[in-house]
Amino acid sequence: MTQTAPSPVHPVQQRYGDPSTEVPAQWNPVLQVLHDHKSVRRYLPDPVSPETIRLLVSAAQSAASSSNLQVWSVIEVRDPARKARLAEVAGGQEHIVQAPVLLVWTADFARLRQLADDHGAPLDGADYLESSYVGFVDAALAAQNAVVAAESLGLGTVYIGALRNDPERVAAELHLPEHVFAVFGLVVGHPDPAEGTRVKPRLPQAAVLHQETYDLPGQRESVAAYEERIGEIYSEQGLPFSWTERVLARLASRASLNGRDRLRESLAARGFRLR
Template sequence: MDETLKLLMNHRSVREYDSNKNVSEEQVDTIVKAAMSAPNWINGQQVTVIEVRDNERKSTLAKAAGNQKYIEEAPVFLVFCIDFYRAKLAAEKHGKDLRVVEDMESILVGSTDVGIALGSAVVAAESMSLGTVPIGGIRRNSNTFVELLELPEYVFPVAGLLIGYPRTIPAQKPRLPQQATHMKERYDVQKQKEAIPKYDDTFASYMYERTNGKDASDWSTKVANFYEHGFEAYEKSTSPTLKKQGFRYK
């Protein structure tokens, strides 16, 4: 199998980092360059990455992201932002209105571009034997990130990415069977309904082994619980902060 494919299919989320090994600026520059080389909508380049290494700043952001201590422990914390501020400057230069921020399209475009860039950054980092884990928890208290990182209007923090040398590498988490995620010609509801119970069994077994019998919960239970109440912090933070940053979608 091609080495790139092996890298992609062997991804693990790393949350424990070797404190004796640092990540060089050259490595981070290369990772960000790879991220910015990814495809983006209309070549608008609607993504900015902010590198955070300062321990005090990481500590504050770790608390804001839901007390995720590994943000403090990783040597590098990258914050991936939707960025239409550059588009605003382009619009002002040519006397145009930045109408896109009045529509949900701006959030779809920006979030998609962030996701593509972040995925490329993960692959670039892992090609250097670095560990990574994306951090969606930054949206729990997104205004803290806006203020601490001094984000101007039309810039919003979507996701973080921790980078460092792994202290431990976890077992690979099983994914849904491909019949649930790869469909041909049309969406097959029946295949989806058949796949989930089987995957629940696989996932519960994985959790049982990973936690030495302390947790045997399945995938659908975790997802159902989170989308009923677990996302409430995001619900209270994301939309108000987006509006505060100038995204005026209805």
């Protein structure tokens, strides 16, 4: 008796870890790349060319920018010793050293302040929280464009938020001038197939997509279903905690922030006054 092979799981179903998720009628290669995203933490030694990095930055610069201020910059780090020192800041994450390139994305107001000085123009509006917020948002939008571009080329990536563990040390390492703040890093390289990373399911849309008004109590059932679904993956990976335990532990105390409780002071020290 011939057995029928099971139908492949659609990328949208894979993203939610739920084969009952409705398959969309619309689809294209861009949507495929977006839904296939996964963090990569093991890399091959194969190099990533400068030309490829320039293409990723071009994609990054194609992202939206508030008022076209373009208040971000990125530092390409290839030197093994420098990557090793930055890896120490990030708690010893080996993939920072293992991958050929670390991109450090910054909120950058030094460029505009220099422009204002050159023209004898005031720039008092840059001292307000709103302006700093724009710098962080623009850096994130740009970096995500770079991630999609990298993955469309078969490269792997993983964000390194832990560079904020010690912003002063990162600034000294990268010779950042005042008014430039390292928001996060992004590892770029060729994924090691031996890692066997799989797409990590996200919360059901019923927990994050609201119609007209926000509904908090209505999320409980969806969150509980997600807890069970992702718990199976954590179990396969040998992880000892549930999703709920992990997220609550991440925000349980000041100590769990690993130095990032000093962020306001660090921003002030870098010239971000946050009025």
